[in-house]
Amino acid sequence: QVQLVESGGGLVQAGGSLRLSCTASRSIFRMGWYRQAPGKQRALVADITSGGSPNYADSVKGRFTISRDNARNTVYLQMNSLKPEDTAVYYCNARSYTVSDPDYWGQGTQVTVSS
Secondary structure, three states, rough: OOOOOEEEEEEEEOOOOEEEEEEEEOOOOOOEEEEEOOOOEEEEEEEEEEOOOOEEEEHHOOOEEEEEEHOOEEEEEEEEOOOHHOEEEEEEEOOOOOOOOOEEOOOEEEEEEEO
């Protein structure tokens, strides 16, 4: 089992910035962030492997940066140039290298971008 503890999020004006953090209870291969807006499916925002290889959704490329501190089992999502369409509940996700293992999820944190 892996527990994920998220922090960050909140209300910001369009063009502003926020940083999300997520700490895992143990080391795990891949960590990242998904988001879910009202009436929409949960979708990948960005993730990163323990080796530091990032992966981004097209909608956030150039605006969001994902990074991780392996010594702290923590992943960060720096979100710049935020847009109202970025408004969603953001969920931390972690998964092991073994495909058959389950995904782990945080409790979610609200990000609201006002126009």
